[in-house]
Amino acid sequence: MPQSAPKMKDVAKLAGVSIKTVSRVLNNEPHVKEELRDKVKSAVEELGYVPSANARSLRSNRGYTIHFIIHNNRSNYVNAIQAGIIKACQDNGYQLIVSMIMDSQNLSKKQIEEKLSRLPTLGVPDGAILVSPLSNDERINTTLKDMGVPIARIGPNDIDDDQIEVKINEREAAREITQYLIDSGHTRIGFIRGKEDQNATIERYAGYKQALLDSRILLDESLVYSGNFEFEGGLKAGEKLLDMEKPPQAVFAANDDMAAGVLSAAHRKGISVPSELSVVGFDDSEIADKMWPTLTTIRQPLLELGETATNLLIARSQKLSGIEPQKYLPHKLVVRESVKQPAHID
Amino acid sequence: MPQSAPKMKDVAKLAGVSIKTVSRVLNNEPHVKEELRDKVKSAVEELGYVPSANARSLRSNRGYTIHFIIHNNRSNYVNAIQAGIIKACQDNGYQLIVSMIMDSQNLSKKQIEEKLSRLPTLGVPDGAILVSPLSNDERINTTLKDMGVPIARIGPNDIDDDQIEVKINEREAAREITQYLIDSGHTRIGFIRGKEDQNATIERYAGYKQALLDSRILLDESLVYSGNFEFEGGLKAGEKLLDMEKPPQAVFAANDDMAAGVLSAAHRKGISVPSELSVVGFDDSEIADKMWPTLTTIRQPLLELGETATNLLIARSQKLSGIEPQKYLPHKLVVRESVKQPAHID
DNA sequence: CTGAAAGCGCTTACAG
DNA sequence: CTGAAAGCGCTTACAG
Structure with missing residues (x-):
């Protein structure tokens, strides 16, 4: 059996100081001579002393x-x-x-x-x-x-x-990934929004619009659907987008779960990704590299x-x-x- | 500003008892008259008293x-x-x-x-x-x-x-899902093992073997690969399995991540799931219903x-x-x- | 069945 | 720069 844990008292005794001095050292307070400080530190080390968070919290x-x-x-x-x-x-x-x-x-x-x-x-x-x-x-x-x-x-x-x-700067990130889509040769780019009351939706959509604006691509509102940040939402929005007379060349889903839904929608319709449709998401969540094809997306740290x-x-x-x-x-x-x-x- | 939180003392005063009695009521100790118990409880309620975990822990x-x-x-x-x-x-x-x-x-x-x-x-x-x-x-x-x-x-x-x-009973769960594959008409069933040193691998493999045995299907060791419980491992094992002269009709991957890898391998080779290959996993992890096709698997509670x-x-x-x-x-x-x-x- | 006293291990004023 | 005393809010023996 391990004997009971050392207390501040034990440290004080071993270091030959008062417990108050030990307390000062432990809390990095000033006004302690270097020499005593070192002594206390060695004593703490030697005994493997760990302060009781309870006692500490109770008092302070x-x-x-x-x-x-x-x-x-x-x-x-x-x-x-x-x-x-x-x-x-x-x-x-x-x-x-x-x-x-x-x-x-x-x-x-x-x-x-x-x-x-x-x-x-x-x-x-x-x-x-x-x-x-x-x-x-x-x-x-x-x-x-x-x-x-x-x-x-x-x-x-x-x-x-x-x-x-x-x-992270959501708007800027969304702008970048949209720009990447544009740089890859796409101009007809669909967007799937997340939950309507969330700032993330607003910011990511703003970034999408900014990128289009920067490249003088006219925003086509018929390419914008809502998906609630969920797989099902992405699936449904993806189906609608792909059923259009002139479907988009690429889709930017405001998160990865919805992007997975778009991929599923494409597969179900026999549309090949990326050769017939490009898809990007946002989050780099756990699923992003386990889809087929693996998903281009934005990673937050x-x-x-x-x-x-x-x-x-x-x-x-x-x-x-x-x-x-x-x-x-x-x-x-x-x-x-x-x-x-x-x-x-x- | 909210005034400082009520203490046991305050409860005792309001209820007209000693703090010890309050303590007893709070800790569900016996030997307190119902009447006092009720009084204390109302006092606690009225003051919105919450015991200090620190003080409690420190003493006990x-x-x-x-x-x-x-x-x-x-x-x-x-x-x-x-x-x-x-x-x-x-x-x-x-x-x-x-x-x-x-x-x-x-x-x-x-x-x-x-x-x-x-x-x-x-x-x-x-x-x-x-x-x-x-x-x-x-x-x-x-x-x-x-x-x-x-x-x-x-x-x-x-x-x-x-x-x-x-x-959960891993072995039994693995037996069940293998049996489901057999009941669905498959006899050539591949298995992808997880990390070799983990009991989960051993148990799930044992369940797989049991189901084969129950149906008098001979275990074909050439259909068993290792995949380390990871997507990449499943992908590689899946590729090998599908490259066989006589590939399996179904694959049981010992977890969902590896099953996702098998799906990717099939897609890459243009093999259709499930019409040409059935796949099952284990875990019902977050990705299971976001793949294409969605994955049949075992859910742990x-x-x-x-x-x-x-x-x-x-x-x-x-x-x-x-x-x-x-x-x-x-x-x-x-x-x-x-x-x-x-x-x-x- | 109920309570007054002591003390858990620290930190906070307060002295020197 | 250092320390002796008090006390944080409870629970643990101990009495009655």
Whole structure:
């Protein structure tokens, strides 16, 4: 049996100082002689001492925790972000606590408050991280702010305040991938929108329009359908697009799931991708390289998004100055097989 | 500003009892008169009192936390399980703490101990939940046991002790889906194995063999390839299988990712699925219904797996008796489009 | 069946 | 620059 874990008292005894000095060293406070500091550090090392987060939180009423609040899972998306959050937490000695608020739309304000009020039982968290759709939920944001919990939102959203936001430039990314389609020789390009109330839909559509404008291609609204960000939506929109008298040469679906639907629609109709139809998506989700053909799409740095949000939140809780609330991270065009390339001319 | 959260003291005052009585009611201890119990409960309700997990843990040295320790993400799989864990935690007033141990193979025993020793900073957790591949890591299991942390493992694994295990009957599920292929008129059925050192591979292969045996179909080892549970592996194995002089009529890939690879191999060769080749997978992962054609596969009740593991862990930590350490949950054959059905005879 | 006292392991003022 | 005392909000023995 392992004997009971060492306490701060034990470290103090071994180092020959008071526990207060140990506490100071551990919290990187100033006003400790280098010599004592070193002694304490060796004692910590020797005993394998790990501070009790509970005792610490209880006294200081800070959680040394980051809360990640998720909706029903957006699967790969949420998961990759979570990996980044965990990484940043571990780097900084924080614990990650994950909770879930399902169908927040159907909860009363009181229920939301109740849900969130259980959150600080381990001390007031140093921050809460929200992703869509919760990041867009007015009541969740307000309740957290009222509780004094700093928020970091990941991804596109519609709320305008001084909380931290980390995201990619969706509009620019959408413009780029549309431009790629144009550069590959396409002019009749369909677009499938996502959920109508989401900023991601608006931004990606704006990027699509921008690229057309840049190349002086007239926007043809009959080539634009809505697909709700879901496979089924993409499938149906794809079928309509392909049934047109003059179908598009390429389709830009506002996310990968819908792009998968377009691919299915094409296969069902015996239309070959990419030789007869080019398709691109957005997200580079788990399915993107497992389709046939593999999907050209936009990759968001999901892990880095989570990591950055967490680091900013921690920095802010430590009252470091000069933290910009808005941060854009670079995206990347991932070229695979789903776009037809112009015949090579030697 | 919200005034500071109510304490047990406040509840006691409002209910007109000692704080000890409040504590007893909150912890469902016996020996409290119904009348007082009700008074306390109303007071808790009225004040919206939520106990401080920190204070509680500090005194009792229990965490009221469940730790979910994950490897690099197995994406949808881990995510769905996590949703179940969160649900059970919330139902029982526990918090979920997630940590990650990457490439445990390359860590020294000491590093693993160090990683895990940070785990009980919020009080000794009531349990740790492990999924493959960490659930198979001898050193992680041993270290947790030495720390006195009960373990629940989800999914197939190779360790034999009295810790909790929740899983489906992989062998039986594999037998069923193979039988489904046979019932659909196939006799030449290829099999693609997963990672060779994993129990899942062994069990699923055993189920495949059993079904063949049951139908007196001779096992043809030339129809069995290895694919490492990955898309690429499935693609390559699929190509080899389809290049055979006498290719199989159907392929059972030991997971969906590999099945996606087989579909791609078929498409690339212009072989139509399911009319010329039937394909089935295992997992019903996120991609299964986004392929073309959609994939017939086995669904594990992932959310329930996580939920059950957590509930058992909590029950065990409360020393409830009669908890069976091994629990099998029902799987389900999900029939979609990737298997050819015999021509209907009127 | 109920309660007053002690204490979990830290950090927060406060002194020196 | 360092330390002795008090206290965070609960639960654990212990009494009655």
